Amino acid sequence: MEASDIMTRPVVTTTADSPLMDAVVKLTEGGFAGLPVVDEERRVIGMITEVDAIRAAEEVRHAPSVPPSRTVGDVMNRPVEVVSPHTDVNDIAQRMLTDRVRSLPVVDNGVLVGIVSRRDVLRPLVRPDDVVASHVQAVLDAYSAPDRRWTAEVKDRVAVVRGEFVDSPERDVVISLVHTVPGVMDVRVEG
Structure with a gap:
Protein backbone atom coordinates (compact mmCIF):
# COMPACT_ATOMS: atom_id res chain seq x y z
CA MET A 1 0.00 0.00 0.00
CA GLU A 2 1.30 3.44 -0.93
CA ALA A 3 0.72 7.00 0.26
CA SER A 4 -1.65 7.63 -2.66
CA ASP A 5 -3.91 4.83 -1.34
CA ILE A 6 -4.46 6.44 2.06
CA MET A 7 -3.72 10.17 1.69
CA THR A 8 -6.32 12.82 2.37
CA ARG A 9 -7.17 15.23 -0.41
CA PRO A 10 -7.89 18.00 -1.05
CA VAL A 11 -5.47 19.40 1.50
CA VAL A 12 -6.28 22.40 3.67
CA THR A 13 -3.27 24.69 3.41
CA THR A 14 -2.05 28.11 4.37
CA THR A 15 0.51 30.57 3.00
CA ALA A 16 3.55 32.15 4.63
CA ASP A 17 2.01 35.63 4.51
CA SER A 18 -1.28 34.55 6.13
CA PRO A 19 -1.96 35.88 9.62
CA LEU A 20 -1.02 33.31 12.25
CA MET A 21 -4.52 33.57 13.75
CA ASP A 22 -6.06 32.41 10.46
CA ALA A 23 -3.90 29.28 10.55
CA VAL A 24 -4.84 28.67 14.19
CA VAL A 25 -8.52 28.83 13.24
CA LYS A 26 -7.95 26.31 10.44
CA LEU A 27 -6.04 24.01 12.80
CA THR A 28 -8.63 24.08 15.56
CA GLU A 29 -11.81 24.14 13.50
CA GLY A 30 -10.60 21.43 11.14
CA GLY A 31 -9.08 19.26 13.86
CA PHE A 32 -5.75 19.17 12.02
CA ALA A 33 -2.39 18.46 13.64
CA GLY A 34 -0.61 20.57 11.04
CA LEU A 35 -1.06 22.56 7.86
CA PRO A 36 1.28 22.59 4.88
CA VAL A 37 2.45 26.09 3.97
CA VAL A 38 2.47 26.47 0.18
CA ASP A 39 3.59 29.04 -2.36
CA GLU A 40 1.68 30.21 -5.45
CA GLU A 41 2.52 27.00 -7.35
CA ARG A 42 1.37 24.78 -4.41
CA ARG A 43 4.93 23.79 -3.57
CA VAL A 44 5.38 23.01 0.12
CA ILE A 45 7.66 25.61 1.70
CA GLY A 46 6.90 24.96 5.35
CA MET A 47 4.60 23.36 7.89
CA ILE A 48 2.75 24.88 10.81
CA THR A 49 1.62 22.62 13.63
CA GLU A 50 -0.42 22.96 16.79
CA VAL A 51 2.85 23.03 18.73
CA ASP A 52 4.15 25.94 16.62
CA ALA A 53 0.95 27.90 17.27
CA ILE A 54 1.09 27.23 21.02
CA ARG A 55 4.77 28.18 21.14
CA ALA A 56 4.02 31.44 19.29
CA ALA A 57 1.19 32.27 21.70
CA GLU A 58 3.47 31.63 24.68
CA GLU A 59 6.19 33.85 23.19
CA VAL A 60 3.71 36.72 22.86
CA ARG A 61 2.47 36.15 26.42
CA HIS A 62 5.97 36.08 27.95
CA ALA A 63 7.81 38.58 25.76
CA PRO A 64 6.02 41.90 25.25
CA SER A 65 8.52 42.78 22.51
CA VAL A 66 7.19 39.95 20.28
CA PRO A 67 4.53 41.37 17.95
CA PRO A 68 1.12 39.71 18.45
CA SER A 69 0.23 40.06 14.74
CA ARG A 70 2.64 37.47 13.41
CA THR A 71 2.38 35.61 10.13
CA VAL A 72 2.56 31.91 9.44
CA GLY A 73 5.99 32.47 7.89
CA ASP A 74 7.26 33.80 11.23
CA VAL A 75 6.64 30.49 13.02
CA MET A 76 6.46 27.72 10.41
CA ASN A 77 8.89 24.81 10.32
CA ARG A 78 11.27 24.38 7.42
CA PRO A 79 12.59 22.37 5.75
CA VAL A 80 9.59 20.07 5.59
CA GLU A 81 9.65 16.31 5.44
CA VAL A 82 7.53 15.16 2.50
CA VAL A 83 6.71 11.85 0.84
CA SER A 84 5.80 10.92 -2.70
CA PRO A 85 2.51 9.29 -3.73
CA HIS A 86 4.49 6.05 -4.19
CA THR A 87 6.05 5.96 -0.70
CA ASP A 88 5.20 2.70 1.05
CA VAL A 89 2.83 3.12 4.01
CA ASN A 90 5.16 1.07 6.23
CA ASP A 91 7.94 3.57 5.51
CA ILE A 92 5.59 6.43 6.36
CA ALA A 93 4.62 4.79 9.65
CA GLN A 94 8.28 4.27 10.51
CA ARG A 95 9.10 7.93 9.76
CA MET A 96 6.20 9.03 11.94
CA LEU A 97 7.46 6.90 14.81
CA THR A 98 11.13 7.80 14.42
CA ASP A 99 10.72 11.51 13.74
CA ARG A 100 7.59 11.99 15.88
CA VAL A 101 5.68 13.74 13.11
CA ARG A 102 1.90 13.62 13.04
CA SER A 103 1.41 14.29 9.32
CA LEU A 104 3.44 14.29 6.14
CA PRO A 105 2.62 16.24 2.97
CA VAL A 106 2.50 14.17 -0.21
CA VAL A 107 4.14 15.85 -3.20
CA ASP A 108 4.31 14.83 -6.83
CA ASN A 109 6.87 16.65 -9.02
CA GLY A 110 7.25 19.20 -6.22
CA VAL A 111 3.51 19.99 -6.03
CA LEU A 112 1.31 19.20 -3.03
CA VAL A 113 -1.23 16.48 -3.92
CA GLY A 114 -2.27 15.16 -0.50
CA ILE A 115 -1.36 14.67 3.13
CA VAL A 116 -0.96 11.55 5.27
CA SER A 117 -1.75 11.73 8.98
CA ARG A 118 -1.34 9.13 11.70
CA ARG A 119 -5.08 8.55 11.43
CA ASP A 120 -4.73 7.81 7.70
CA VAL A 121 -2.04 5.22 8.49
CA LEU A 122 -4.28 3.57 11.10
CA ARG A 123 -7.51 3.60 9.09
CA PRO A 124 -6.71 0.56 6.88
CA LEU A 125 -6.21 -1.51 10.05
CA VAL A 126 -9.84 -1.00 11.05
CA ARG A 127 -12.43 -3.10 9.26
Missing part, protein backbone atom coordinates in the same frame (compact mmCIF):
# COMPACT_ATOMS: atom_id res chain seq x y z
CA PRO A 128 -15.86 -1.54 8.69
CA ASP A 129 -17.48 -4.26 10.83
CA ASP A 130 -15.20 -3.28 13.74
CA VAL A 131 -16.35 0.33 13.49
CA VAL A 132 -20.02 -0.67 13.42
CA ALA A 133 -19.51 -3.08 16.33
CA SER A 134 -17.93 -0.32 18.39
CA HIS A 135 -20.96 1.92 17.78
CA VAL A 136 -23.39 -0.91 18.59
CA GLN A 137 -21.56 -1.64 21.84
CA ALA A 138 -21.66 2.05 22.80
CA VAL A 139 -25.45 2.13 22.25
CA LEU A 140 -25.93 -1.02 24.32
CA ASP A 141 -23.68 0.26 27.11
CA ALA A 142 -25.53 3.58 27.22
CA TYR A 143 -28.87 1.79 27.47
CA SER A 144 -27.75 -0.62 30.19
CA ALA A 145 -25.58 1.84 32.16
CA PRO A 146 -23.94 1.49 34.59
CA ASP A 147 -23.65 -2.25 33.85
CA ARG A 148 -22.58 -3.90 30.63
CA ARG A 149 -25.43 -6.40 30.19
CA TRP A 150 -24.87 -7.25 26.54
CA THR A 151 -21.98 -7.66 24.16
CA ALA A 152 -22.06 -7.14 20.42
CA GLU A 153 -20.16 -8.43 17.44
CA VAL A 154 -20.72 -7.50 13.81
CA LYS A 155 -19.88 -9.65 10.82
CA ASP A 156 -20.92 -8.76 7.30
CA ARG A 157 -23.11 -5.97 8.72
CA VAL A 158 -25.11 -8.41 10.89
CA ALA A 159 -25.03 -7.53 14.60
CA VAL A 160 -25.05 -10.40 17.07
CA VAL A 161 -26.09 -9.36 20.58
CA ARG A 162 -25.32 -11.71 23.48
CA GLY A 163 -26.64 -11.48 27.02
CA GLU A 164 -29.66 -11.99 29.20
CA PHE A 165 -32.92 -10.06 28.83
CA VAL A 166 -35.49 -9.40 31.54
CA ASP A 167 -38.35 -10.11 29.15
CA SER A 168 -39.24 -10.07 25.47
CA PRO A 169 -40.20 -6.34 25.41
CA GLU A 170 -36.67 -5.51 26.64
CA ARG A 171 -35.26 -7.80 23.95
CA ASP A 172 -37.36 -5.97 21.32
CA VAL A 173 -36.14 -2.57 22.56
CA VAL A 174 -32.51 -3.69 22.34
CA ILE A 175 -33.04 -5.03 18.81
CA SER A 176 -34.67 -1.72 17.82
CA LEU A 177 -31.78 0.27 19.34
CA VAL A 178 -29.19 -1.78 17.47
CA HIS A 179 -31.08 -1.26 14.21
CA THR A 180 -30.59 2.51 14.64
CA VAL A 181 -26.80 2.17 14.28
CA PRO A 182 -25.67 3.08 10.76
CA GLY A 183 -24.21 0.07 8.97
CA VAL A 184 -26.35 -2.55 10.73
CA MET A 185 -28.39 -4.48 8.19
CA ASP A 186 -29.76 -7.16 10.52
CA VAL A 187 -29.75 -8.09 14.22
CA ARG A 188 -29.53 -11.53 15.82
CA VAL A 189 -29.89 -12.17 19.54
CA GLU A 190 -28.17 -15.00 21.36
CA GLY A 191 -28.72 -15.71 25.03
Whole structure:
Protein backbone atom coordinates (compact mmCIF):
# COMPACT_ATOMS: atom_id res chain seq x y z
CA MET A 1 0.00 0.00 0.00
CA GLU A 2 1.30 3.44 -0.93
CA ALA A 3 0.72 7.00 0.26
CA SER A 4 -1.65 7.63 -2.66
CA ASP A 5 -3.91 4.83 -1.34
CA ILE A 6 -4.46 6.44 2.06
CA MET A 7 -3.72 10.17 1.69
CA THR A 8 -6.32 12.82 2.37
CA ARG A 9 -7.17 15.23 -0.41
CA PRO A 10 -7.89 18.00 -1.05
CA VAL A 11 -5.47 19.40 1.50
CA VAL A 12 -6.28 22.40 3.67
CA THR A 13 -3.27 24.69 3.41
CA THR A 14 -2.05 28.11 4.37
CA THR A 15 0.51 30.57 3.00
CA ALA A 16 3.55 32.15 4.63
CA ASP A 17 2.01 35.63 4.51
CA SER A 18 -1.28 34.55 6.13
CA PRO A 19 -1.96 35.88 9.62
CA LEU A 20 -1.02 33.31 12.25
CA MET A 21 -4.52 33.57 13.75
CA ASP A 22 -6.06 32.41 10.46
CA ALA A 23 -3.90 29.28 10.55
CA VAL A 24 -4.84 28.67 14.19
CA VAL A 25 -8.52 28.83 13.24
CA LYS A 26 -7.95 26.31 10.44
CA LEU A 27 -6.04 24.01 12.80
CA THR A 28 -8.63 24.08 15.56
CA GLU A 29 -11.81 24.14 13.50
CA GLY A 30 -10.60 21.43 11.14
CA GLY A 31 -9.08 19.26 13.86
CA PHE A 32 -5.75 19.17 12.02
CA ALA A 33 -2.39 18.46 13.64
CA GLY A 34 -0.61 20.57 11.04
CA LEU A 35 -1.06 22.56 7.86
CA PRO A 36 1.28 22.59 4.88
CA VAL A 37 2.45 26.09 3.97
CA VAL A 38 2.47 26.47 0.18
CA ASP A 39 3.59 29.04 -2.36
CA GLU A 40 1.68 30.21 -5.45
CA GLU A 41 2.52 27.00 -7.35
CA ARG A 42 1.37 24.78 -4.41
CA ARG A 43 4.93 23.79 -3.57
CA VAL A 44 5.38 23.01 0.12
CA ILE A 45 7.66 25.61 1.70
CA GLY A 46 6.90 24.96 5.35
CA MET A 47 4.60 23.36 7.89
CA ILE A 48 2.75 24.88 10.81
CA THR A 49 1.62 22.62 13.63
CA GLU A 50 -0.42 22.96 16.79
CA VAL A 51 2.85 23.03 18.73
CA ASP A 52 4.15 25.94 16.62
CA ALA A 53 0.95 27.90 17.27
CA ILE A 54 1.09 27.23 21.02
CA ARG A 55 4.77 28.18 21.14
CA ALA A 56 4.02 31.44 19.29
CA ALA A 57 1.19 32.27 21.70
CA GLU A 58 3.47 31.63 24.68
CA GLU A 59 6.19 33.85 23.19
CA VAL A 60 3.71 36.72 22.86
CA ARG A 61 2.47 36.15 26.42
CA HIS A 62 5.97 36.08 27.95
CA ALA A 63 7.81 38.58 25.76
CA PRO A 64 6.02 41.90 25.25
CA SER A 65 8.52 42.78 22.51
CA VAL A 66 7.19 39.95 20.28
CA PRO A 67 4.53 41.37 17.95
CA PRO A 68 1.12 39.71 18.45
CA SER A 69 0.23 40.06 14.74
CA ARG A 70 2.64 37.47 13.41
CA THR A 71 2.38 35.61 10.13
CA VAL A 72 2.56 31.91 9.44
CA GLY A 73 5.99 32.47 7.89
CA ASP A 74 7.26 33.80 11.23
CA VAL A 75 6.64 30.49 13.02
CA MET A 76 6.46 27.72 10.41
CA ASN A 77 8.89 24.81 10.32
CA ARG A 78 11.27 24.38 7.42
CA PRO A 79 12.59 22.37 5.75
CA VAL A 80 9.59 20.07 5.59
CA GLU A 81 9.65 16.31 5.44
CA VAL A 82 7.53 15.16 2.50
CA VAL A 83 6.71 11.85 0.84
CA SER A 84 5.80 10.92 -2.70
CA PRO A 85 2.51 9.29 -3.73
CA HIS A 86 4.49 6.05 -4.19
CA THR A 87 6.05 5.96 -0.70
CA ASP A 88 5.20 2.70 1.05
CA VAL A 89 2.83 3.12 4.01
CA ASN A 90 5.16 1.07 6.23
CA ASP A 91 7.94 3.57 5.51
CA ILE A 92 5.59 6.43 6.36
CA ALA A 93 4.62 4.79 9.65
CA GLN A 94 8.28 4.27 10.51
CA ARG A 95 9.10 7.93 9.76
CA MET A 96 6.20 9.03 11.94
CA LEU A 97 7.46 6.90 14.81
CA THR A 98 11.13 7.80 14.42
CA ASP A 99 10.72 11.51 13.74
CA ARG A 100 7.59 11.99 15.88
CA VAL A 101 5.68 13.74 13.11
CA ARG A 102 1.90 13.62 13.04
CA SER A 103 1.41 14.29 9.32
CA LEU A 104 3.44 14.29 6.14
CA PRO A 105 2.62 16.24 2.97
CA VAL A 106 2.50 14.17 -0.21
CA VAL A 107 4.14 15.85 -3.20
CA ASP A 108 4.31 14.83 -6.83
CA ASN A 109 6.87 16.65 -9.02
CA GLY A 110 7.25 19.20 -6.22
CA VAL A 111 3.51 19.99 -6.03
CA LEU A 112 1.31 19.20 -3.03
CA VAL A 113 -1.23 16.48 -3.92
CA GLY A 114 -2.27 15.16 -0.50
CA ILE A 115 -1.36 14.67 3.13
CA VAL A 116 -0.96 11.55 5.27
CA SER A 117 -1.75 11.73 8.98
CA ARG A 118 -1.34 9.13 11.70
CA ARG A 119 -5.08 8.55 11.43
CA ASP A 120 -4.73 7.81 7.70
CA VAL A 121 -2.04 5.22 8.49
CA LEU A 122 -4.28 3.57 11.10
CA ARG A 123 -7.51 3.60 9.09
CA PRO A 124 -6.71 0.56 6.88
CA LEU A 125 -6.21 -1.51 10.05
CA VAL A 126 -9.84 -1.00 11.05
CA ARG A 127 -12.43 -3.10 9.26
CA PRO A 128 -15.86 -1.54 8.69
CA ASP A 129 -17.48 -4.26 10.83
CA ASP A 130 -15.20 -3.28 13.74
CA VAL A 131 -16.35 0.33 13.49
CA VAL A 132 -20.02 -0.67 13.42
CA ALA A 133 -19.51 -3.08 16.33
CA SER A 134 -17.93 -0.32 18.39
CA HIS A 135 -20.96 1.92 17.78
CA VAL A 136 -23.39 -0.91 18.59
CA GLN A 137 -21.56 -1.64 21.84
CA ALA A 138 -21.66 2.05 22.80
CA VAL A 139 -25.45 2.13 22.25
CA LEU A 140 -25.93 -1.02 24.32
CA ASP A 141 -23.68 0.26 27.11
CA ALA A 142 -25.53 3.58 27.22
CA TYR A 143 -28.87 1.79 27.47
CA SER A 144 -27.75 -0.62 30.19
CA ALA A 145 -25.58 1.84 32.16
CA PRO A 146 -23.94 1.49 34.59
CA ASP A 147 -23.65 -2.25 33.85
CA ARG A 148 -22.58 -3.90 30.63
CA ARG A 149 -25.43 -6.40 30.19
CA TRP A 150 -24.87 -7.25 26.54
CA THR A 151 -21.98 -7.66 24.16
CA ALA A 152 -22.06 -7.14 20.42
CA GLU A 153 -20.16 -8.43 17.44
CA VAL A 154 -20.72 -7.50 13.81
CA LYS A 155 -19.88 -9.65 10.82
CA ASP A 156 -20.92 -8.76 7.30
CA ARG A 157 -23.11 -5.97 8.72
CA VAL A 158 -25.11 -8.41 10.89
CA ALA A 159 -25.03 -7.53 14.60
CA VAL A 160 -25.05 -10.40 17.07
CA VAL A 161 -26.09 -9.36 20.58
CA ARG A 162 -25.32 -11.71 23.48
CA GLY A 163 -26.64 -11.48 27.02
CA GLU A 164 -29.66 -11.99 29.20
CA PHE A 165 -32.92 -10.06 28.83
CA VAL A 166 -35.49 -9.40 31.54
CA ASP A 167 -38.35 -10.11 29.15
CA SER A 168 -39.24 -10.07 25.47
CA PRO A 169 -40.20 -6.34 25.41
CA GLU A 170 -36.67 -5.51 26.64
CA ARG A 171 -35.26 -7.80 23.95
CA ASP A 172 -37.36 -5.97 21.32
CA VAL A 173 -36.14 -2.57 22.56
CA VAL A 174 -32.51 -3.69 22.34
CA ILE A 175 -33.04 -5.03 18.81
CA SER A 176 -34.67 -1.72 17.82
CA LEU A 177 -31.78 0.27 19.34
CA VAL A 178 -29.19 -1.78 17.47
CA HIS A 179 -31.08 -1.26 14.21
CA THR A 180 -30.59 2.51 14.64
CA VAL A 181 -26.80 2.17 14.28
CA PRO A 182 -25.67 3.08 10.76
CA GLY A 183 -24.21 0.07 8.97
CA VAL A 184 -26.35 -2.55 10.73
CA MET A 185 -28.39 -4.48 8.19
CA ASP A 186 -29.76 -7.16 10.52
CA VAL A 187 -29.75 -8.09 14.22
CA ARG A 188 -29.53 -11.53 15.82
CA VAL A 189 -29.89 -12.17 19.54
CA GLU A 190 -28.17 -15.00 21.36
CA GLY A 191 -28.72 -15.71 25.03
